[in-house]
Amino acid sequence: MSEYHDPSNVVNPEHADHHIVTPVTYSIVFATLLVMTGVTVGAAYIDLGLMNPVIALAIASFKAVIVILFFMHVKYQSKLVKLTVISGFFTFLVLTTMTLTDYISRAWGLW
Amino acid sequence: MDNVTVATHPHTHETAVAAEHQHVALPQHRHHFETEEQQREAGTFGMWLFLLTEIMFFGGLFFAYLLYRNWYNPAFVVSSNQLSIPLGAANTAILIASGFFMALGVWAAEVRKKGLLLLFLVLTTVFGLAFLGIKAVEYHEKWEKHHIPGASFDVSQFINPQAYGLKEKPLAPDMAQKTQVFFFLYFAMTGMHAFHMIIGIVLLFWLMWRANRGEFSSGYVAPIENFGLYWHFVDIVWIFLFPLLYLINRHPV
Incomplete structure (x- = not known):
């Protein structure tokens, strides 16, 4: 029992070990972000119809994820912090979906 | 059961395994935290909770954009084409570079290099x-073209694009008025983003002043790290603003 009840957080520390992200990692992320910016600008000049916004947002999401994971160190944080970050974006998606269903259902067939 | 355990194993420093508890007695290590890692995690957790409120704040603006883009798509297409992709792309690269130097600043503080930390904070700024x-x-150009929503807003470029050498389809007067919605959202979103950056730059000067006093080069990284989270969050907002405002309306469906 005492193995799990550990108020001093000594036997089984849940806090992530402190991890120093190196400039090499930061440089790789930086280069990736610049390349993806170039790709998204290039894709905007090609007419892909409905896929234009989808591709642009997919690239933006990819860039945001690597910023969050590496620049913001979330990859090296504890589960508490990871869960906090994910729950924030998840709540935003839920709110957006609920508001959209409201707008769509009020002007049924006119969207 | 747990109560008994707590009574016999009180939550104090004295009962902890000494070897596990030899934290450096930094003045900034608060007594109510058991370990430095715990203090650090609590700070990170708090900073992220603040950033979640920021996600909700900008999220409302993004939602408004999503809705009105669907309602007034022709107006959003032509007004989006008024924005300069080269300037927007250059600004994206500049902001990513700023975030890169901020990340390097956190590293410099962790490895206790005061000079490098100051240099990276200056470059971030x-x-x-x-x-x-x-x-x-970009704002000044919109001012000159009367593309700032309000009483002086001018729709003539959208009603009669050929007269201005634009290869757009002319909009009906009522749809042309809806370009004001695009420019309102453009100024609201980029303006709130710029406001966050101005706050960030003020904070950067304060951090540079403290870094110059050596406050962050002896193992105390939290203010630099948590400001970094804020700065990167502002980057992420722009990462989404750039394609939404500048790019995705180029080729109307």
Whole structure:
């Protein structure tokens, strides 16, 4: 029992070990972000119809994820912090979906 | 059961395994935290909770954009084409560079290099100011073209694009008025983003002053790290603003 009840957080520390992200990692992320910016600008000049916004947002999401994971160190944080970050974006998606269903259902067939 | 355990194993430093508890007695290590890692995690957790409120704040603006883009798509297409992709792309690269130097600043603080930390904070600020400078140029162009929503807003470029040498389809007068919605959202979203950057730059000067006193080069990294989270969050907002405002309306469906 005492193995799990550990108020001093000594036997089984849940806090992530402190991890120093190196400039090499930061440089790789930086280069990736610049390349993806170039790709998204290039894709905007090609007419892909409905896929234009989808591709642009997919690239933006990819860039945001690597910023969050590496620049913001979330990859090296504890589960508490990871869960906090994910729950924030998840709540935003839920709110957006609920508001959209409201707008769509009020002007049924006119969207 | 747990109560008994707590009574016999009180939550104090004295009962902890000494070897596990030899934290450096830094003045900034608060007594109510068991370990330095715990204090650090609590700070990170708190900073992220603040950033979640920021996600909700900008999220409302993003939602408004999503809705009105669907309602007034023709107006959003032509007004989006008024924005300069080269300037927007350059600003994206500049902001990413600013974030890169901020990340390096956190590293410099962790490895306790005071000079490098100061240099990276200065570079973060310089690129941040460059971003705001380009933004000001873009705003000024909108001012000259009367594309700022309000009483002086001019729809003639959207009603009669050929007269201005634009290869757009002319809009009906009522749809042309809806371009004001695009420009309102453009100024609201980029303006709130720029406002966050101005706050960030003020904080950067304060951090530079403290870094120069050596406050962050002896193992105390939290203010630099948590400010970094804020700065990167502002980057992420722009990462989404750039394609939404500048790019995705180029080729109307």
